[in-house]
Amino acid sequence: MANNKLQNIIDTMPNLPTMPNIVMEALNIIGNPKSNINQLSNIISKDSSLTMQILKLVNSAYYGFPTQITTINKAMALLGLNQVKSLIMSVAVQPMMMSYYGINLWEHSIRCAVGCQILSKSLKQGETDEAFVMGLLHDIGKTIFEIHNKGALSEIDRLVKLGADRLTAEKMMFGFDHTEIGQQLVNKWRLPILISNCVKYHHTPQLSENISLVGIVYVANKVSQEKLQYPILDSDIVDTLDFDIPDPQKLREEIFETSQSIINALAK
Numbered sequence: 001m002a003n004n005k006l007q008n009i010i011d012t013m014p015n016l017p018t019m020p021n022i023v024m025e026a027l028n029i030i031g032n033p034k035s036n037i038n039q040l041s042n043i044i045s046k047d048s049s050l051t052m053q054i055l056k057l058v059n060s061a062y063y064g065f066p067t068q069i070t071t072i073n074k075a076m077a078l079l080g081l082n083q084v085k086s087l088i089m090s091v092a093v094q095p096m097m098m099s100y101y102g103i104n105l106w107e108h109s110i111r112c113a114v115g116c117q118i119l120s121k122s123l124k125q126g127e128t129d130e131a132f133v134m135g136l137l138h139d140i141g142k143t144i145f146e147i148h149n150k151g152a153l154s155e156i157d158r159l160v161k162l163g164a165d166r167l168t169a170e171k172m173m174f175g176f177d178h179t180e181i182g183q184q185l186v187n188k189w190r191l192p193i194l195i196s197n198c199v200k201y202h203h204t205p206q207l208s209e210n211i212s213l214v215g216i217v218y219v220a221n222k223v224s225q226e227k228l229q230y231p232i233l234d235s236d237i238v239d240t241l242d243f244d245i246p247d248p249q250k251l252r253e254e255i256f257e258t259s260q261s262i263i264n265a266l267a268k
Contacts, residue, residue: 006176006184009148017096017143019189022047026088027191030081037076040084044072053091053266054084060265062258086113086132093136094266096143105143107263108224109136114259115220115251123243126213134198134213135220137191141182141199148174167203179203206240215241223252224259 010016019027026043029035044050051072058075059068069075076084090110097106116135120128145153152173159169170177183200194210198217201208208214215237222232223245232248245251 006181009144009176009181010184010188013144013147015147017140017147017185019092020047020050022050023088023092024189027085030085030088035081037073037081040081041073041076044088050088050091053094054087056265057087057090057262061261062265082127082129086117086129086136089133089136090262090266093140097140104226105139108226109139110262110266111224111255111259112136112138112217112220114262115224115255116216118251118254118258119216119220123212123216125216125243130192130194131213131216134195134217137182137186137195138199138202138217138221139178139182140185141178141180144181144185145170145174145178204237206237211240212242215243219245219248219251220255223248224255228252 022043026040029040029043044054054072054075055069057063058079059065063079065078069078075087079087090113093109094106097109113132113135116131117128120126120131125131145156156166156169156173160166167177167179174181179200179202183196186196186199194213197208197210198214201214202217202221205211205214205218218237219233219241232252233245238245
């Protein structure tokens with residue numbers, strides 16, 4: 001489906017998931033090299049719910065600070081602007097994923113985000129905080145299906161359980177798949193082009209111009225599925241990547257163990 005048709009769907013769809021204004025303001029501040037931590041703290045502090053959720057995450061076992069962090073200013077000082085971006089995005093997408101697609105999509109997205117961060121650090125590919133956001137948003141297009149046609153979504157899930165390829169089933173039912181519509185959504189949110197590419201190509205990283213970084217999302221997505229499919233990784237795709245994953249099962253165990261503290265903190 002041509003991009004302008006997808007764009008039209010995004011532009012005319014009622015109840016489209018939106019990034020809260022305060023989140024967009026915060027992301028703009030983080031993206032501005034002239035900004036400082038006090039400006040970001042002031043913006044976030046205007047939203048008590050966002051503040052509370054961020055402090056829950058900062059105090060989770062994932063970050064492992066020895067003492068309780070009780071203020072946004074202290075959290076910012078300890079984490080820095082870029083790492084706070086991961087926290088803000090985690091909190092921002094939770095309600096839209098939970099509302100439109102349920103807890104399974106949100107938990108998988110957190111696991112994929114953590115997996116991307118782990119791989120980014122171990123492979124020394126890109127920025128770890130950016131990698132977290134790449135993984136977090138990779139399946140955001142699935143939220144559109146719930147709004148667009150919930151009945152068709154149920155049929156897709158049924159076909160996938162019978163062995164159908166999800167992207168093929170989505171295209172058959174909707175005329176587009178979650179990677180295509182997801183790309184349009186993150187473009188509407190004016191997020192960086194790298195995020196857009198990861199959403200579009202996370203099933204086909206070999207087609208992306210950012211093959212290494214999108215490849216990280218591909219691997220993290222595959223190994224963090226709730227129910228593994230074998231082979232876990234497509235050998236043809238893995239051959240196009242410039243890194244190796246010698247033990248996908250071990251990576252999966254690390255992802256599930258590491259991400260659980262974030263899931264627990266935001267589920268309270």
